Amino acid sequence: MSKVLVAYFSASGVTKIVAEKLAKAAGADIFEIVPENIYTKEDLDWQNKKSRSSVEMNDRSCRPAISNKVGDISQYSKVYVGFPVWWYREPSIIDTFMESYVWDGITVIPFCTSGSSGIGDSGKNMQELAKGAKVVEGIRLESDVSESELKEWLAQS
Numbered sequence: 001m002s003k004v005l006v007a008y009f010s011a012s013g014v015t016k017i018v019a020e021k022l023a024k025a026a027g028a029d030i031f032e033i034v035p036e037n038i039y040t041k042e043d044l045d046w047q048n049k050k051s052r053s054s055v056e057m058n059d060r061s062c063r064p065a066i067s068n069k070v071g072d073i074s075q076y077s078k079v080y081v082g083f084p085v086w087w088y089r090e091p092s093i094i095d096t097f098m099e100s101y102v103w104d105g106i107t108v109i110p111f112c113t114s115g116s117s118g119i120g121d122s123g124k125n126m127q128e129l130a131k132g133a134k135v136v137e138g139i140r141l142e143s144d145v146s147e148s149e150l151k152e153w154l155a156q157s
Contacts, residue, residue, distance in 0.1 A: 003075050004028035008082035009093050011039050011053075014143045015113045019082045022111070022141075025150040028080070033097050036065035046086070056092040063096040073101040078109060078157075081126070085114040085140070090122040098126050103133030109157045110138030 006028045008019035016032070023030040043052035056062040073079070083094050090110070098108075108130055112119045119138045127135035139153060 002077050004078045004080070005031060005070065005073075005076045006080045006082065007031040007033055007070065007097065009033040009035075009084075009091060009097070010082075011044055011084050011091075015082050015084050017143050018111070018113055018141050018145060019080075021145060021147065022080060022082070022150055022154075025147050026080070026154050029076075031070050032068075033093060034067045035093055036067045053086060053091070057087045057089075059092075062092045063099065064093045066093065066096055066100065069100065073103070073106065076106060078107045080109045080111055080157075082111045082113070083122075085112045085117045085119065085122075088117055088120040089125060094122075094126070095129055098129035101130075103130040106133050108133045108135040110135065112138065112140050113143060114140055 004026050006019050006023040006026065008015050010016035019030060039052065045051040046054060048054060056064060081094065083090050108126060110119060110123050110126055112122065119140050123135050123138045127133065136157065
């Protein structure tokens with residue numbers, strides 16, 4: 001079992017760009033985590049305390065529904081999980097994703113995109129949700145990350 005998967009949630013398209021580059025550099029399969037209800041620009045207005053993303057992030061038990069599933073997660077030895085940083089952590093839809101599978105023996109490597117925020121406690125949070133997984137420390141990647149930078153990080157992860 002040495003297959004690799006890059007799974008990602010992208011609200012604005014930035015994380016998608018990075019995930020596609022990462023999957024290519026790793027020779028990995030790719031899977032987009034698609035919300036059942038797609039986020040609108042208004043939903044993502046972090047300055048509005050009543051926006052969907054603000055409400056979700058203020059309720060740690062919130063689990064937005066996902067419209068698709070990875071067919072057989074057990075075929076992968078490593079899963080890179082990408083997301084934009086929301087409120088200094090992973091979005092709630094990533095929590096849904098982590099709780100949706102049996103992760104026995106799989107290494108999970110988080111990566112995030114953000115204008116300036118780091119990955120925060122996302123790895124620790126994801127470890128608590130992904131029973132049986134080994135979640136390692138993640139990294140923040142810029143949208144213009146090069147293939148050589150990705151390959152260097154892949155060799156270390």
